[in-house]
Amino acid sequence: MSTFNVPKREEVTANNQAIFDNLEKALGFVPNLYATYAHSENALGNYLALSNVKTSLNxxxxxxxxxxxxxxxxxxxxxxxxxxxxxxxxxxxxxxxxxxxxxxxxxxxxxxxxxxxxxxxxxxxxxxxxxxxxxxxxxxxxxxxxxxxxxxxxxxxxxxxxxxxxxxxxxxxxxxxxxxxx
The missing domain is CATH 1.20.1290.10 (AhpD-like)
Incomplete structure (x- = not known):
């Protein structure tokens, strides 16, 4: 399998940089898997929106x-x-x-x-x-x-x-x- 890099903040779009900043504030770091979503302009925001939707499960x-x-x-x-x-x-x-x-x-x-x-x-x-x-x-x-x-x-x-x-x-x-x- 080829090596897939984990993008750093300066390597992602401004929109994803803002998400990185919010993750850093909330979690203390940007998990590598979340950062990997940022190879796409929209995937990280879309995934986090899905992950944080209201649900009947606690x-x-x-x-x-x-x-x-x-x-x-x-x-x-x-x-x-x-x-x-x-x-x-x-x-x-x-x-x-x-x-x-x-x-x-x-x-x-x-x-x-x-x-x-x-x-x-x-x-x-x-x-x-x-x-x-x-x-x-x-x-x-x-x-x-x-x-x-x-x-x-x-x-x-x-x-x-x-x-x-x-x-x-x-x-x-x-x-x-x-x-x-x-």
Whole structure:
């Protein structure tokens, strides 16, 4: 695979420079994957708009989806970032490992959500009816179902961008699931 550079602030458009400045203020740095979106005039702003849309899922629920999807798509960057964000949202290391595997024995609603996100991703949207039924029977709504599908798409975009560009991971690197389950 060819080396794909992470653009620096001075290498991107004025619009993207403003976004970099906002990310720097909010996060303290510009994550490499976000910077990679800035190779396009519009992709970074469009992606951040999608990622920050209103949703029926709270921050912790979003991390359940992000971890399950990123594991199915085997994206080291997103697994690393969302492991850190998952911890910031109160998940333990053990819970994060479970969520990456598409399970949550510690919470029935999270378990149904993780299983749904994993199944949607594995089956490219041809979700098993039983998984959908279990999701709804666990107390989730049709609105939550639609919002989960949108989030799966959101996370898949970043997974694919990293898998294609292989830019350096600038978070503590998440270990392969097999290594941490052993």
């Amino acid at each position: 921050a912790k629920e979003k991390e359940v989806v992000n971890l399950a999807v990123s594991q199915v798509n085997n994206c080291t960057y997103c697994l690393s970032a969302h492991t850190a964000i998952g911890k910031m949202n109160g998940f333990t290391d053990e819970q994060i490992i479970e969520l990456r595997g598409g399970n949550a024995s510690f919470d029935t609603k999270f378990d149904a959500l993780a299983k749904l996100a994993k199944n949607i991703t594995e089956n490219r949207g041809a979700t098993d009816a039983e998984v959908v039924d279990n999701f709804l029977n666990a107390g989730w709504t049709k609105e939550n179902l639609v919002d989960t599908i949108v989030l799966v798409g959101d996370k898949t975009i970043s997974n694919y961008l990293h898998k294609t560009t292989d830019v350096p991971v600038d978070f503590p690197v998440a270990q392969p699931l097999e290594a941490v389950e052993a």
